[in-house]
Amino acid sequence: MAMKVAIIDDETTLRLTLEMFLEDEGYEVRTASTLEEGWTIIDQFHPHITLLDIRLPDGNGLDSLLDWKEQFPHMAVIMLTAYGDAKTAVRAMKEGAFDYLTKPFELEELKVTLEKWNKQHHLEKEVERYREEERRTNPVRMIGSSDPINELRAKISLIAESDNTTVLVRGETGTGKELVARSIHQQSSRHAGPFVAVNCASIPADLIEVELFGREKGNHAVHPEAKVGLMEWADGGTLFLDEVGDLSLDLQVKLLRFLEDKKIKRVGSVHDVEVDVRVIAATNRSLEEMIQDKEFRSDLYYRLNVVPIQLSPLRKRGKDIIRLTEHFLNEFCQQMSKEVPVLKEDAKKRLLNYSWPGNVRELKNSVERLAILHQKKELSAHHLDFLSPVEAPSEPSDYDKDIEFTEQFSLEDYLERIEKEYIEKAIQESKWNITQAGKRLGISRYALQRRIDKYDIT
Structure with a gap:
């Protein structure tokens, strides 16, 4: 399959030259002269690499870089810049661009840059394949002895005995x-089969149906070849659907149908394919609220929620925090061939008193930082000064002040005012990225858009 490249540049001669050169090199190419056209191409074409000019008639390419990297994290962006914009291009790389080329540049220079990305992309896929194989063959370890983790271990053992039961895992x-x-x-008895993990929020909405269910040969003009979906890849094993609340209502119907009869239809096919897969879904959102907002089907919810598992946040696991810290310290220091430092009592107290809003993932990242930066044989509380209390949202007006219940007081108006102020804050901090703002608020982008319309936020 040819690698796909998008070119977004308003210089017609350069755009056509690059297009002909890349097609001769075997790339599949689409071009655009404005940011607006560029958005359309990326949404429909889904290129592996985008060549993006910084200065375009309808805006600065740098302004779209963060949005594109967030919505299409696997797409590489190579900035095209005039000589005087080199510093801007370097800043773009810090914000996620793969590289930059200063105009005028030689076609051979572009070829070398693309080859460099191809090699890096291949290496990343090999590393991920190796990690997946390592995860598949190495037993999962759950560190800790707190009541929540012991109860979780017992529940997992019981669930594993029934290898077809659908499970819904919930937690922060x-x-x-x-x-x-x-x-x-x-x-489970499926342990020899594949474990396929899918993050439903990370795959573009127009691609996820094909990714999950596959595509029949010959029904797509650009991709005429057949594609096996992830559900078929998971045959005989387990399919893990993370962020299941991000599935569209149409896909929810298809998932429900599969859960009921264990058959799928590839996109463009009229034939059923039987698939023997256990589905484990996960979410950190309130599906009950989504059902009320008509964003999640109640029948799918009950079908997924056959066996629910609610994970405790790290802050409620007590001394497991210390055990996990020591485990990660050992792991990272061994990788770096460094001596493992000892946690002093004041450091342990600091770890236990921190709220860990990012839970185990945040703890692991924090320990990796400690392992890299500190050479001491002991770790004290002052080494953990970066674990400052998480800032609460800025004060909405009157939120934490005494409320006077006058005759004019309306709870509904009061709550709406608070809601509007939190929404405005989240939107401003996310620079009007509705998806990101919704995640900050813990609601879907569709629920957030309705509230933006309701409060006429501009």
Whole structure:
């Protein structure tokens, strides 16, 4: 399959030259002269690489870089810049661009840059394949001896005995929902089969149906070849659907149908394919609220929620925080061939008193930072000064002041005012990225858009 490249540049001669050169090199190419056209191409074409000019008639290419990297994290962006914009291009790389080329540049220079990305992309895929194989063969370890983790282990053992039961894992971000799913898979009779993890929020809405269900040969003009979906890849094993609340209502119907009869239809096909897969779904959102907002089907919810698992946040696991810290310290220091430092009592107290909003994922990242930066044989509380209390949202007006219940007081108006102020804050901090703002608020982008319309926020 040819690698796909998008070119977004308003210089007609350069655009056509690059297009002909890249097509001769075997790339599939689409071009645009404005940011607006560029958005359309990327949404429909889904290129592996985008060549993006910084200065375009309808805006600065740099302004779209963060949005594109967020919505299409696997797409590489190479900035095209005039000589005087080199510093801007370097800043773009810090914000996610793969590289930059200063105009005028030689076609051979572009070829070398694309080859460099191809090599890096191939290496990343090999590393991910190796990590996946390592995860599949190595037993999952759950560190800790707190009551919540002991109860979780017992529940996983019971669930694993029934290898067809659908499971819904719920918990805050970073609590280890995929780890739980892998543990269930490894302890079940399906352990020799594949474990396929899908993050429903990371795949573009117009691609996820083909990714999950596959595509029949010959029904797509650009991609006429057949494609096996992830559900078929998981045959005989376990399919883990993370962020299941991000599935569209249409896909929810298809998922429900599959859960009921264990058959799928590839996109463009009229034939059923039987698939023997156990589904474990996960979410950090309130599906009950989504049902009320008509964003999630109640029948699918009941079908997924056959066996619910609620994961405790790290802050409620007590001294497991210390055990996990020591485990990660050992792991990272061994990788770096460094001596493992000892945690002093004041450091342990600091770890236990921190709220860990990012849960185990945040703890692991923090320990990796310690392992890299500190050479001491002991770690004290002052080494953990970066664990400052998480800032609460800025004060909405009157939110934490005494409320006077006058005759004019209306609880509904009061709550709407607070809601509007939090929404405005989230939108401003996300620079009007509705998806990101919705995640900050813990609601879907569709629910957020309705509230923006309701409060006429501009």
